[in-house]
Amino acid sequence: MLFSSMTFLWLFLPFVFFGYRLLNYKYRNAFLLLTSLLFYAWGEPKYIILMLLSIVINYCFGMLIEKKEKHKRLTMVMCVIFNIIILGYFKYYNLIVKSVNALLGVKLIETKYIALPVGISFYTFQILSYVIDVYRNETPAQTNLLQLALYISFFPQLIAGPIVKYHDINEQINNRVVTAYDTTLGIRRFIIGLGKKVLIANCMAKVVDHIFVIPGNELSTILAWTGAVCYTLQIYYDFSGYSDMAIGLGKMFGFKFRENFNYPYISVSIQDFWRKWHISLSSWFKEYLYIPLGGSKKGKTRTYINLVIVFFCTGLWHGANYTFIIWGLYHGIFMLLERAFLGELLLRNRYRMVNRLYVVVVVCIGWVLFRCETIGEALDYIATMFSIKQPGIWNVLEVVNVQSIAMLLMGILGCGIIQRFKIFKYGICNIILREFAQTVLLFFLAFCCIISLVSGVYNPFIYFRF
Amino acid sequence: MKCKYIVVYFLFCFITLGFSLLWFFFVPENYDSSMDHIEKRILHDKPALNIHTALEFPELYDAYYNDHLPFRNCLMNIYANIQYSLFKTSISDDVIVGKDGWLFYSKKEDGNSLLSYKGIDLYAEDEMSLIAQNLINYKEALKKYNTQFVVLFAPNKESIYAEYMPDNIKVVTNNNRLDALVTYLREKTDLEIVYPKQEMLELKKKYKLYYSGDTHWNKLGAYVASKQTLAMLGVNLPNIDDLNMNIEMYNQGDLINMSRLVGVVLDDYDYSFRVSTNDYRTVEQDLDNYIYNVSNCNNGKKIMMQRDSFATSMIDYISPLFEKSIFIHWKAFDFEFVVKEKPDYFVLEIVERSIPLLRDFTIKNYNDF
Numbered sequence: 001m002l003f004s005s006m007t008f009l010w011l012f013l014p015f016v017f018f019g020y021r022l023l024n025y026k027y028r029n030a031f032l033l034l035t036s037l038l039f040y041a042w043g044e045p046k047y048i049i050l051m052l053l054s055i056v057i058n059y060c061f062g063m064l065i066e067k068k069e070k071h072k073r074l075t076m077v078m079c080v081i082f083n084i085i086i087l088g089y090f091k092y093y094n095l096i097v098k099s100v101n102a103l104l105g106v107k108l109i110e111t112k113y114i115a116l117p118v119g120i121s122f123y124t125f126q127i128l129s130y131v132i133d134v135y136r137n138e139t140p141a142q143t144n145l146l147q148l149a150l151y152i153s154f155f156p157q158l159i160a161g162p163i164v165k166y167h168d169i170n171e172q173i174n175n176r177v178v179t180a181y182d183t184t185l186g187i188r189r190f191i192i193g194l195g196k197k198v199l200i201a202n203c204m205a206k207v208v209d210h211i212f213v214i215p216g217n218e219l220s221t222i223l224a225w226t227g228a229v230c231y232t233l234q235i236y237y238d239f240s241g242y243s244d245m246a247i248g249l250g251k252m253f254g255f256k257f258r259e260n261f262n263y264p265y266i267s268v269s270i271q272d273f274w275r276k277w278h279i280s281l282s283s284w285f286k287e288y289l290y291i292p293l294g295g296s297k298k299g300k301t302r303t304y305i306n307l308v309i310v311f312f313c314t315g316l317w318h319g320a321n322y323t324f325i326i327w328g329l330y331h332g333i334f335m336l337l338e339r340a341f342l343g344e345l346l347l348r349n350r351y352r353m354v355n356r357l358y359v360v361v362v363v364c365i366g367w368v369l370f371r372c373e374t375i376g377e378a379l380d381y382i383a384t385m386f387s388i389k390q391p392g393i394w395n396v397l398e399v400v401n402v403q404s405i406a407m408l409l410m411g412i413l414g415c416g417i418i419q420r421f422k423i424f425k426y427g428i429c430n431i432i433l434r435e436f437a438q439t440v441l442l443f444f445l446a447f448c449c450i451i452s453l454v455s456g457v458y459n460p461f462i463y464f465r466f
Numbered sequence: 467m468k469c470k471y472i473v474v475y476f477l478f479c480f481i482t483l484g485f486s487l488l489w490f491f492f493v494p495e496n497y498d499s500s501m502d503h504i505e506k507r508i509l510h511d512k513p514a515l516n517i518h519t520a521l522e523f524p525e526l527y528d529a530y531y532n533d534h535l536p537f538r539n540c541l542m543n544i545y546a547n548i549q550y551s552l553f554k555t556s557i558s559d560d561v562i563v564g565k566d567g568w569l570f571y572s573k574k575e576d577g578n579s580l581l582s583y584k585g586i587d588l589y590a591e592d593e594m595s596l597i598a599q600n601l602i603n604y605k606e607a608l609k610k611y612n613t614q615f616v617v618l619f620a621p622n623k624e625s626i627y628a629e630y631m632p633d634n635i636k637v638v639t640n641n642n643r644l645d646a647l648v649t650y651l652r653e654k655t656d657l658e659i660v661y662p663k664q665e666m667l668e669l670k671k672k673y674k675l676y677y678s679g680d681t682h683w684n685k686l687g688a689y690v691a692s693k694q695t696l697a698m699l700g701v702n703l704p705n706i707d708d709l710n711m712n713i714e715m716y717n718q719g720d721l722i723n724m725s726r727l728v729g730v731v732l733d734d735y736d737y738s739f740r741v742s743t744n745d746y747r748t749v750e751q752d753l754d755n756y757i758y759n760v761s762n763c764n765n766g767k768k769i770m771m772q773r774d775s776f777a778t779s780m781i782d783y784i785s786p787l788f789e790k791s792i793f794i795h796w797k798a799f800d801f802e803f804v805v806k807e808k809p810d811y812f813v814l815e816i817v818e819r820s821i822p823l824l825r826d827f828t829i830k831n832y833n834d835f
Contacts, residue, residue, distance in 0.1 A: 001524075005528065006531060006532055006535055007527070007528050007531050007532075009481070009482060010482060010483070010485065010486055010535070010536075011531070013482050014479075014482040014483045017478075017482070041524075042524040043524070045520065045521045045523075045524060046521065180468070180471040180475075181471070183471075183474075183475075184470070184471050184474040184475070187474050187475075187477065187478045188474065191477075191481070206559075391636075392638075393584065393586055393636070393638050394636070395634055395635070395636040397634035398634050398635050398636060401553060401554075401555055401634075402552075402553045402554060402555070403549070403552075403553040403555060406553075435470050439470070439473050439474065439477065442474075442477060443477055443480075446477065446480075446481040447481075450481060450485075450541065451541045451542075451544050451545040451548070452545060454535055454538055454541040454542055454545070455541070455542045455545040455546070455557055456532070
């Protein structure tokens with residue numbers, strides 16, 4: 001089930017929202033768990049069993065890790081390997097097979113069709129967060145299977161994040177209060193997220209899908225840049241919109257999730273970018289991979305190696321294709337360069353706009369790697385961006401219509417530019433009037449989203465590879 | 467609870483429950499909200515939930531719910547109107563909004579006429595040769611029944627009214643693949659080809675030949691095509707300037723329906739006129755697939771047409787001039803009809819965007835006929 005589907009908006013969400021509030025406090029977690037399982041089963045009726053099995057097995061592992069002091073580390077490692085194998089099979093089997101066959105130069109193993117269970121990357125990482133936190137004694141093992149199941153399967157963040165670390169949420173599972181203030185904040189956040197996804201991201205997606213299928217010899221430089229910029233906006237508004245909806249939904253039920261995006265496109269360096277983009281993933285890798293590897297505490301060379309490993313894994317996490325790995329390593333290289341000397345130059349540069357432009361260009365090119373199906377295709381596309389190829393068969397205005405231009409402008413302004421001006425705070429001094437204006441705008445936004453969704457607007461969620 | 471919280475709660479209730487509640491309480495139970503005739507498809511029925519359908523149930527239910535949302539048509543129409551008024555685009559990706567309210571069809575899977583307009587989908591020599599051979603084979607098969615074979619190509623609307631296409635769509639070359647094909651067929655074969663494009667380009671200066679909100683030519687456009695086709699068969703129709711025409715308003719069309727702009731795109735018109743003093747009646751019909759007409763024209767001649775929807779408006783000009791006339795849609799056609807009816811004349815009518823069909827245009831086991 002998608003957040004931006006009518007079944008979710010008009011059937012599931014009101015049922016869960018009002019049902020939760022009508023229920024006695026002691027039944028609320030069970031209710032959320034059942035509805036979360038229904039949410040997942042609705043989209044993945046076959047693989048709900050896999051998730052349930054995974055929950056039960058990791059519950060047992062958690063208890064074992066806590067109890068078996070002597071073999072604690074071994075048990076934790078076995079648990080991690082078990083989860084990686086599950087994720088590896090469903091997500092990376094064909095990539096591994098193709099790589100082995102390519103290395104050996106012979107088709108030793110056949111690839112096969114394996115359906116990727118929705119959200120497996122997200123809930124696997126949440127499970128790993130749990131077992132590692134238990135191993136590290138940061139949190140006691142959860143003795144209540146239902147509560148562990150709720151943590152792993154809670155519907156707001158189940159299929160597209162943010163990745164919620166266990167130690168950030170375990171207290172809230174047992175002890176949280178739903179206030180009117182948080183609920184209204186959650187509703188507002190949800191509507192804004194929905195608007196980002198449905199109005200901006202989906203509109204950009206249409207343009208991107210048109211441009212990225214144009215054969216290389218018909219693609220002009222200006223169209224290539226248009227496609228890259230639109231995809232840069234699409235992926236941001238799609239993912240951050242979904243995160244906003246998840247955070248908003250969490251608030252409606254008394255949960256406080258950490259922010260997942262912090263206007264990454266106005267970052268002043270790639271290091272800064274990764275502190276603001278998909279924060280839950282980068283902080284997960286930092287806490288559970290980078291720091292255990294030694295982080296930056298074992299000398300320069302080891303730090304660089306650790307960064308390469310982390311960014312290799314970051315790229316791999318995003319998808320089972322070499323393009324994602326190259327994308328991850330591409331960012332890793334810039335991280336290394338900034339660590340080595342570039343960061344210092346950027347820090348000393350008085351003209352922050354130049355820094356921001358550098359980040360936008362680097363990230364934009366990276367997204368081309370991310371979007372293309374093959375490395376060759378990506379390199380051809382990037383080559384077109386940096387050559388002077390005249391407009392060919394397709395006119396830019398054929399692909400980017402008035403609506404797309406409007407959404408493109410709104411998208412660019414909404415990346416952090418308009419927020420700096422704080423229009424509502426400084427434009428309307430009267431608090432009541434300000435609140436009223438915000439609510440009217442929210443209502444208008446919600447209505448636009450509904451008519452857009454009802455009209456069957458193109459609405460895949462690009463992160464559902466994960 | 468503070469007022470501002472109440473307002474936000476109300477907003478939430480409205481966007482999640484409001485439409486469903488309004489529909490439940492204020493719309494009569496027997497209200498027919500089906501729009502099958504506009505969407506040209508059957509809406510999904512409510513699926514049954516049982517052990518056999520459990521795995522498919524969510525997908526089927528989503529499809530059913532999306533087809534039966536409260537106020538679905540109203541909300542879609544609002545969206546369509548906003549798209550059209552504000553952004554000059556259609557709610558349907560298959561419709562191009564042109565100038566002055568003109569709409570054009572551009573479905574990728576249905577001929578992709580946009581590429582033809584841009585002049586970038588030209589046929590290679592071997593493709594034209596294949597089409598030519600297929601048509602010649604058909605002509606040979608019909609010859610066995612002493613049937614005269616004529617091919618009528620109906621131009622795409624944008625081939626005649628290119629000036630109403632939006633300026634942002636770039637014409638790459640002025641080459642048109644149908645123009646090239648017709649030239650090829652006329653030069654390399656003895657097929658009788660009717661291609662009214664040139665005459666239409668002249669006549670449009672004086673008359674409107676296509677509907678602005680529909681893919682098809684209007685009655686006058688159909689008359690031009692009919693006149694040229696019948697001339698090939700030795701039948702003459704009056705010149706257009708000699709017709710006694712009335713103008714009637716016409717504010718409907720398949721593209722208007724697809725774009726949900728009924729009542730929004732206006733100012734279209736058609737002509738009404740009578741050509742023949744003969745009358746005809748339909749003796750057998752299977753929707754639009756098969757139409758068998760007889761007239762009081764006693765020339766003993768029978769015409770058969772393998773056609774698409776463009777020929778529908780030609781029937782009024784053709785049927786009165788033959789004792790029997792049979793119109794069979796491409797999707798329902800079988801050569802058995804020719805074997806059974808042995809028509810004197812056979813017209814193959816096809817619209818420009820469907821020309822690719824001719825690449826596979828063969829009679830199955832035609833040697834048997």
